[in-house]
Amino acid sequence: MNKEEFYNLLKARRSIRKYKKDPVPKEVLERIFAAAMEAPSGKNRQNWRFYVVQGEKRDEYLKYSQKSWLGIKDILQQRLKPSLYAFTERFFFTLGDAPVLVFAYSHNDAEERYHTSIGSVYMAVENMNLACFVEGLGCCTMGAPLEIKSEVDQFLGVDQLPEYQRGELELLCGIVIGYPDHEPPKAPRQHEGRVTWLK
Numbered sequence: 016m017n018k019e020e021f022y023n024l025l026k027a028r029r030s031i032r033k034y035k036k037d038p039v040p041k042e043v044l045e046r047i048f049a050a051a052m053e054a055p056s057g058k059n060r061q062n063w064r065f066y067v068v069q070g071e072k073r074d075e076y077l078k079y080s081q082k083s084w085l086g087i088k089d090i091l092q093q094r095l096k097p098s099l100y101a102f103t104e105r106f107f108f109t110l111g112d113a114p115v116l117v118f119a120y121s122h123n124d125a126e127e128r129y130h131t132s133i134g135s136v137y138m139a140v141e142n143m144n145l146a147c148f149v150e151g152l153g154c155c156t157m158g159a160p161l162e163i164k165s166e167v168d169q170f171l172g173v174d175q176l177p178e179y180q181r182g183e184l185e186l187l188c189g190i191v192i193g194y195p196d197h198e199p200p201k202a203p204r205q206h207e208g209r210v211t212w213l214k
């Protein structure tokens with residue numbers, strides 16, 4: 016891949032919220048997780064932990080997704096145009112028919128600063144976003160599961176793990192994955208005021 020292709024890849028990636036029902040082959044998902052784990056991490060602790068949900072368990076999660084919508088719908092109603100609000104509501108109710116859900120956790124411990132641990136996991140999540148794109152898949156990173164964090168922990172059985180019980184395992188986001196069934200416009204970017212050059 017040359018320089019131009021790399022920058023074009025970053026520009027072309029976008030969040031997908033409508034998917035074909037086609038399953039994603041396991042070897043493709045394995046490549047996506049391998050890409051995730053190429054990410055840098057504080058002290059190379061590789062503190063990302065991923066939980067993959069498909070099939071009936073994925074269908075079962077829909078009621079949790081619907082519940083997470085209740086936590087954010089009021090803010091979105093003020094911020095989004097009515098048509099986009101309705102589309103987003105539908106996305107939360109159906110997860111856009113995506114066949115694969117991934118939940119990304121951080122294993123935090125006293126050896127690393129909290130924010131460094133969190134940032135490391137998000138670097139892996141961005142690698143997943145890009146790997147999905149080159150695989151012809153779409154994805155949408157979702158903070159919404161944090162609205163019902165402890166319920167998601169129980170749903171996945173993560174709450175039974177000793178590291179969770181020691182308070183070290185924390186849900187950071189969901190990632191919805193599948194083959195895209197729409198081509199949304201790229202959300203505009205604002206560069207103004209984001210970078211300060213000191214003289």
Ligand SMILES: Cc1cc2nc3c(=O)[nH]c(=O)nc-3n(C[C@H](O)[C@H](O)[C@H](O)COP(=O)(O)O)c2cc1C
Pocket residue numbers: 028029030031032103106155156157158159160188201202
């Ligand atoms: C940490 C994080 C949390 C997000 N949470 C949600 C979410 O809960 N629901 C959703 O539809 N999109 C969510 N998104 C996607 C953003 O809305 C999207 O990235 C942003 O609008 C820019 O659009 P783009 O990804 O198409 O470039 C999230 C993205 C990030 C990075």
